[in-house]
Amino acid sequence: MEPTKEHQLWMYEQMLIIRDFEETMVNIYLEGKLPPNIQDGLAFDIGGGPVPGEMHLAAGQEPVAVGTCAHLTDNDTITGTHRPHHFAIAKGVPLDQMAAEMFGKVTGLGRGKGGHMHLFSVEKKFGCSGIIGAGMPQACGAALAARKKGKDWVTVTFFGEGAANQGSFHESLNLAAIWKLPVVFICEDNKYAISVTREDSTAVANNADRAVGYGIPGVRVENNDPLEVYDVVGEAVARARRGEGPSLIEVSTDRYLGHFQGDAEAYRPKDEVQQLRENDPIDRLKQQLMDGGLSEAEEAEIRSRAKAAVEAAYTFARESPYPDVSEATMHVFV
Amino acid sequence: MEPTKEHQLWMYEQMLIIRDFEETMVNIYLEGKLPPNIQDGLAFDIGGGPVPGEMHLAAGQEPVAVGTCAHLTDNDTITGTHRPHHFAIAKGVPLDQMAAEMFGKVTGLGRGKGGHMHLFSVEKKFGCSGIIGAGMPQACGAALAARKKGKDWVTVTFFGEGAANQGSFHESLNLAAIWKLPVVFICEDNKYAISVTREDSTAVANNADRAVGYGIPGVRVENNDPLEVYDVVGEAVARARRGEGPSLIEVSTDRYLGHFQGDAEAYRPKDEVQQLRENDPIDRLKQQLMDGGLSEAEEAEIRSRAKAAVEAAYTFARESPYPDVSEATMHVFV
Amino acid sequence: MSNRELTMAAAISEAIGQEMTRDENVFVMGEDVAKYGGIFGATGGLLDQFGPERVMDTPISETAFIGAATGAAAEGLRPVVELMFVDFFGVCMDQIYNHMAKNTYMSGGNVNLPVVLTTAIGGGYNDAAQHSQCLYSLFAHTPGLKIVVPSNAYDAKGLMVSAIRDDNPVMYFFHKGIMGLPWMAYYTGSTNEVPEESYAIPFGKAHVVREGSDVTIVTLSQMVHKSVLAAEALAQDGISAEIIDLRTLVPLDKEAVLQSVRKTGRLLVADEDYLSFGLSGEIAAIVAENLDTVNLHGPVKRLAVPDVPIPYTRPLEEAIIPQVGHIESTVRSMMS
Amino acid sequence: MSNRELTMAAAISEAIGQEMTRDENVFVMGEDVAKYGGIFGATGGLLDQFGPERVMDTPISETAFIGAATGAAAEGLRPVVELMFVDFFGVCMDQIYNHMAKNTYMSGGNVNLPVVLTTAIGGGYNDAAQHSQCLYSLFAHTPGLKIVVPSNAYDAKGLMVSAIRDDNPVMYFFHKGIMGLPWMAYYTGSTNEVPEESYAIPFGKAHVVREGSDVTIVTLSQMVHKSVLAAEALAQDGISAEIIDLRTLVPLDKEAVLQSVRKTGRLLVADEDYLSFGLSGEIAAIVAENLDTVNLHGPVKRLAVPDVPIPYTRPLEEAIIPQVGHIESTVRSMMS
């Protein structure tokens, strides 16, 4: 399946927004976490600054998000992971509210209660979780709802290669297969689960081979490339919309940053990331677009639009107020 | 792999013991559970009689147990299921103590605390559980212990075709595969999980195909036959002893009785069991043995030995005392 | 047709069926809920009435199908999903307590999850350590779940109607020994008059099963019936016991407990869950926190399973699950 | 070398390492426990010292590897297995509470399972609802598990030694905010003097952290340090608080609680777990059950997370997790 020029431009701009959103967060995250303004003896304070707590960023993993979401509408559902920003952005979750949630502000998606691992947008039908493998069962339910309503809506569930060894993976694929649910299971193989390599954790070289155990199609995308993702996911989404059931796709992708910010990555070969960055998917798509006739000026305009969107979002987040303390005991129940 | 004459005779006798143990229990179980000696209006009282609670019997499923255990010694470990008698008997768990446990007597394997779903023999390295799929992770641990001790001991874990859709199945197979653990995973496909048919619950026709997802051998035994089981399991056990890792085997077998005693089996075709019984594995092995020269007299002697063993076990169970009430709060910790 | 008696199992399935008729978004899934009608009859007859698209048998994949209930509820459906025995919660607790229970709060109230998770509890028929537990305290301890524990058919129907109409996750615990099954002895008081028309019983309102002046017995589920039998025996000797059936643990009717104890001055908690770090402690604590307005004639007493797994054999199980006799003798000891 | 200070993380890994040297059956497994040394440093340095056969990184398959710990222990090994955050228990609870905890009882004492299950607890650094819980009450409620919750490095080492040498399953809960990590603010009182040689601290013996006469604060883990700071502030105004660090919940040192409350006549439970149906209720209940020998000057008070999931944003998290100021003001309210 070949993306249209418009789709390619959309993917390019989304990748720029994601990359900029993540790399800008690298610095914002450090605010208030370094000496001398933290407890004596500490090198870093995870609880300090405007964006405290764990932070899992997806720089390098843009292709899987944009190549997939190019096929989705607001009627389709996504369940994401603990590393959710790239999916959320590509799905169209409002950037301002997302950034505000990460800053713990009342204007955030969850009024500041969820934080970056718990982004929920009812409008965009997006959710995620900090628990590995937890999105897959819920995706089956969303797909079941679509079928019961007689809609051709699909649900995409993303998970890491580490999550592919969690029991929920097996149970969800089997359930989706026997019930022919419109779910597309997409595994992001970024080679690591924190410090544990794919080889140390996984008995198969290709998680897509596990589709055999459920009698469904399984395809691996070997390159961290948005067009290849677009092609393979397109088939799976079309199949799901036709009511022919789930598919399992694994996409090889690259984690440019630490598992979470503050991760020293002692377990990782020194120059690995450097080499990965030399074959960056955004640069490649840019080249393809310009070979296809995109002018320097047009490209620069896209770039600045992306930058402006990210800057606006973080400004909105900073300037928004915190929720009133009285909200702490609200929303346990509706 | 061909069983020796001795092994064949052993398998035959064990199958007779199992069948007699289970079918005798059908009647013992009914003692004290029927009108008029129960609460008015009840047709049956699960809590009545000398053997109360749920009762899952394995009549018809003897081949998988004996064909497997013919390859095992007291150094090898088994983790069984909620339907554990046939495995326990074939593994050599003392029949008297097993029966006594089912009667809740202090002479039982667990001093009456476990009941029929919770049979533990440290000597025979046998354990089981009432939780579907729970035996597989523990089997990985037993196998890990053998490897750490430098022994060629093997662990066999049995589970039903219904359990093959539980997350523990996937996690355990993956763990055993990456760590090359000496575990043989054996799925008893008796076509039903209580009332739910295999077709309604399972996305693959052959659970052995799921071995592909773990890069290990997977074989299905199509007939409920002890010699075929012996052959296929023999290869897997030998492989595990050689340190080459786990295997996944599915055995087609037949559940002659209800899921539990008292099950009306409204979900099951009327004459299904009748037809299954007409191709009974015990009758077939008997014929083979007699074709091979076993005399009427010898066969009759085996039969009476089996009967005597079962009768002795149930007599021992009946005549044993209950534990003293003071034991109720003992053994939470050792 | 009035004064119609139903078993608790029949009352539950009737309530579910009436709600399914009323709202097409309500559907049922779980192991053996369709063809079998639920191992404990809570979904009996629903398959014939509503067909396989709305009454779905599932594989033995609790994480997948209970998680699916959350996912379907987020899209506007109203699943009634069964966990066959509460004892099995360990294979799917993450989907229950970290997602079904928390997604509403984590989304600042934007996500609402109208799920009813039904499950069987309780011992007394020698089903041993993995099929006889109550465990409702665990779910009441973790925020985000409403906890319903009916003691009789009338309450069961009205509470199920409220559960299905509630826009929040509700866990609904039915004790096997009061379902009125034709194959398990039960306390007949649990089978009672149930109107055919639908009615809702609000959460958070305890029921005074029996009024009394000497001692308050706070209890729930099957233990309500054991308490009534004990109270009748005690009445013979002029000891007047008041029995409070909590009905729901979240929300918890603390006022009903305090009001009664203020009157009687004595509290016994009769519970079939494990003793420590659970329901009986919470009820005792509520009184301890209000000793400025409650005047006790003696220490609070608790009867529950003494922190041991449920033993299989009858004499031991009878000894560790509080029985009528235990309740009676404990109250007597409180009076002297 | 004496007066050597260690962080709690270093004390835990030292204890494990010394036991691994002492007994070859002891080994470690879990997610990121080897190359990474444990996300919270509880297994730091052990891979280099003992190699990959005895310090094993696992896949993200908690059911499989925690179940494997039970299976290995049944064969005579002594696994120390880590559940990275206690919040993840929901994906593997069945193996913990139905098997590791019950196989001994169900086998009539024939099977013994020397497993130590370590796990991180606690909030205070804005990690939100699925990474900030305590939950030790849940595990203390279900029988068959010993429950250890250390508050400082000295206790952590001695309790870990006892845990590994215990022939029963032990759950060992370390609070992230007292591990002395270089990347998370912590209460410095938790880093203290730890002898190099091995020593064992028995289970079931609470520690009187500070003697006092006006009020008893029963607490544990990080909350011990918050209580000490509150007590110091209260002392300024002549209010004398006694602080009891429970150290273990199973076994629970009820006598230490009662003795202290008999002396002070006032009880405050300071806990970071959820309020209802948990630890704070159990401690209050113990007093309520002993009102014939305990003379209270006022109602029991409880401070804990008020039955809401842990919110991400700082102002809300600070409001719902009991802080030094809450403890202090609550005690003051009890004195007036």
Ligand SMILES: Cc1ncc(C[n+]2csc(CCOP(=O)(O)OP(=O)(O)O)c2C)c(N)n1
């Ligand atoms: C059930 C569960 N176990 C463990 C963790 C801790 N954890 C958080 S992220 C992570 C690694 C996940 O790896 P992968 O699935 O490959 O996703 P990635 O981080 O590479 O995007 C782990 C182990 C968790 N959050 N949930």
Ligand SMILES: Cc1ncc(C[n+]2csc(CCOP(=O)(O)OP(=O)(O)O)c2C)c(N)n1
């Ligand atoms: C985790 C869990 N879920 C559900 C059950 C209830 N249950 C007991 S046996 C059974 C069917 C098991 O089917 P299968 O694995 O095929 O074994 P079989 O009974 O056919 O021998 C079910 C669902 C259970 N014991 N544990």
Ligand SMILES: [Mg+2]
């Ligand atoms: Mg990964």
Ligand SMILES: [Mg+2]
């Ligand atoms: Mg079966």
